[in-house]
Amino acid sequence: MKKNKKIDPFKTPVLLTVKAYERIVGYAIRYANxxxxxxxxxxxxxxxxxxxxxxxxxxxxxxxxxxVGSRAGVQFENKQYVxxxxxxASVFERSIQDKKNDFIxxxxxxxxxxxxxxxxxxxxxxxxYQIPNPYAVGLIFDHCKKESDLHFLGIxxxxxxxxxxxxxxxxxxxxxxxxxxxxxxxxxxxxxxxDVDKNIGKALKEIKYIDEGLxxxxxAQLQRNYGLILVPKEDIIVTDDEExxxxxxxxxxxxxxxxxxxxxxxxxFREKIEKVVATAYDELDDLLxxxxxxxxxxxxxxxTKKIQNLLKKPNEWYxxxxxxxxxxxxxxxxxxxxxxxxERKVIEYFEERSSEYFKILDELNRRSKLNLEGFG
Numbered sequence: 001m002k003k004n005k006k007i008d009p010f011k012t013p014v015l016l017t018v019k020a021y022e023r024i025v026g027y028a029i030r031y032a033n034x035x036x037x038x039x040x041x042x043x044x045x046x047x048x049x050x051x052x053x054x055x056x057x058x059x060x061x062x063x064x065x066x067x068v069g070s071r072a073g074v075q076f077e078n079k080q081y082v083x084x085x086x087x088x089a090s091v092f093e094r095s096i097q098d099k100k101n102d103f104i105x106x107x108x109x110x111x112x113x114x115x116x117x118x119x120x121x122x123x124x125x126x127x128x129y130q131i132p133n134p135y136a137v138g139l140i141f142d143h144c145k146k147e148s149d150l151h152f153l154g155i156x157x158x159x160x161x162x163x164x165x166x167x168x169x170x171x172x173x174x175x176x177x178x179x180x181x182x183x184x185x186x187x188x189x190x191x192x193x194x195d196v197d198k199n200i201g202k203a204l205k206e207i208k209y210i211d212e213g214l215x216x217x218x219x220a221q222l223q224r225n226y227g228l229i230l231v232p233k234e235d236i237i238v239t240d241d242e243e244x245x246x247x248x249x250x251x252x253x254x255x256x257x258x259x260x261x262x263x264x265x266x267x268x269f270r271e272k273i274e275k276v277v278a279t280a281y282d283e284l285d286d287l288l289x290x291x292x293x294x295x296x297x298x299x300x301x302x303x304t305k306k307i308q309n310l311l312k313k314p315n316e317w318y319x320x321x322x323x324x325x326x327x328x329x330x331x332x333x334x335x336x337x338x339x340x341x342x343e344r345k346v347i348e349y350f351e352e353r354s355s356e357y358f359k360i361l362d363e364l365n366r367r368s369k370l371n372l373e374g375f376g
Contacts (some may be wrong), residue, residue, distance in 0.1 A: 007056050009134035013175035014157045016139075018188060020048065021064040021178075024108050025189050026196045026338040027065040028141050032112035034196070038054045041112040043069045044340070045190065050105035052135050057177075060137070065340045099183065104129075106137040113144045116156040116173065119274065129369070136137055137174065189249040197336055201301045203335040208330040211346045214328075218321050219353055226314035227267020228360040229353075265293075273310055277367050284370060300370050307368040314361060322354065 024046065050317050051061040106129050110120070118126060122138070129136035137157050143188035146154030160169040178185055223229060280303040287296040332339075332347070 004311045009055075010159050010161060010172075011174070012052075012058055012135055013177050014058045014060060014137050014139075015060075015177045015179065016060050016155070016157075017179045018185060020050075020060045021155065021185060022189055022192050023065070023337050024141050025143075026137065026192050027340070028112075029064075029143060029193050030200055030338065031068055031195065032110060032143055033193075034143070035197075038113060040374070043067065043112065044344075045109045046107065046340075048106040048108055048139065049102055049138065051101045051103070052105070055135075058105060058135050058137055060105060060139070063139075064360065065338060067340055074227065077172060079137060100237070103134075106139065106309060108139040108141065110152070111140050111142045113142065115142055116140050116158065118158060118160075120167050123169065123171065124173070126158070126160055127163055127166065127169075130160055135338045144287070149280040153178070153185060196335060200335055200338065203332045203339070206331045207339075207343055209345050210325065210328055212351050213320060214325055215346075215353065217352045218324070219350070219357070220315065222317045222321065223267070223357065226269045226317065228314070228364070229356055230264035230269050230270070232264055239280050247362065269314075273307070276310065277364065278309055280304075280370055284354060303370060304370050306366075307370075311361070311364060315365070318354075318361060325350065325354070349360045 028044055031044055040068070044065065045067050046063050046065040048060050049064065050058060050060040051116065052058055078163075106124060111117070111124075118138070126136070129138070138158060139155055139157050141155045143154055144158075155176070157174045158171050159173050159174050162169040179190075235314045243251070284296055284300055287293075287299060329347070336344070
């Protein structure tokens with residue numbers, strides 16, 4: 001029996017899934033389409049997620065929008081490299097969980113009205129993918145080529161022929177295959193294009209509201225009035241030490257005001273509520289020590305009510321804030337796949353900050369019940 005002959009990485013075909021194609025086009029048409037003035041067209045950039053099958057075929061399973069550029073160019077900034085490393089780690093974790101071999105398989109960008117070629121900057125970008133992975137692919141989408149005789153989908157794959165030559169390497173088109181028949185791919189994408197074109201503005205409006213209304217105003221006001229999150233002082237030491245980092249995490253819950261004051265600005269409300277809770281526990285401990293459980297039960301009820309009254313407003317404010325956020329997300333969610341990193345970061349940052357506040361609030365709600373060992 002003959003062994004399968006290994007295909008030259010350069011000649012290895014690429015299979016493009018419907019999901020990846022939809023995401024590329026859905027993002028691309030936001031910034032360049034037939035209804036816009038060509039002078040306003042802009043290029044976009046993103047990364048491709050997929051796998052290599054038996055060293056004979058590259059499967060592009062997903063595409064993640066990253067950044068929008070100028071009319072004739074798009075380039076990464078430092079923050080995009082950070083975002084990409086986070087995506088890479090996330091893809092790796094999901095691959096392990098799902099028992100798949102998916103990773104960042106390449107990149108995509110658009111050439112609205114320019115066709116399929118690599119500029120010197122494109123060659124440099126492709127090198128970054130192809131040097132560590134000879135199978136890496138770069139996809140280019142040009143909506144002007146869509147539905148033409150030669151490139152029905154308006155998309156092409158390119159690789160460098162001699163990556164060891166650096167940006168001096170020549171490049172060429174590579175064989176493209178598709179998950180379903182090309183005409184069906186186009187039919188499916190037409191629905192996406194119309195939907196994104198019609199509703200992306202509403203989603204972006206909600207993202208702006210989350211940033212300016214919920215985060216900068218709502219969450220900031222909640223922190224000002226009922227501050228729980230400790231604010232690091234300017235001279236706080238940043239460390240990569242994992243043990244210290246893990247200890248920092250528990251500082252949210254274990255109250256040590258003398259330690260905190262060295263490194264953090266403590267919100268007055270947090271200081272007040274922590275003091276009330278600590279005093280209540282001390283008082284109940286003292287009553288338990290005197291074996292006066294009946295008096296302890298009565299006092300516990302009053303102290304619990306006092307603490308919970310203090311926490312009533314922050315709980316109400318937080319719940320209202322998150323209800324508002326959930327409503328905005330309902331509008332955004334269908335178009336989340338076509339948002340770039342800056343737009344997704346607005347949502348992620350609000351979730352991170354509100355979650356940080358909630359963790360402390362939830363712990364205080366738990367402690368407000370004043371459950372003591374040896375009591376009950």
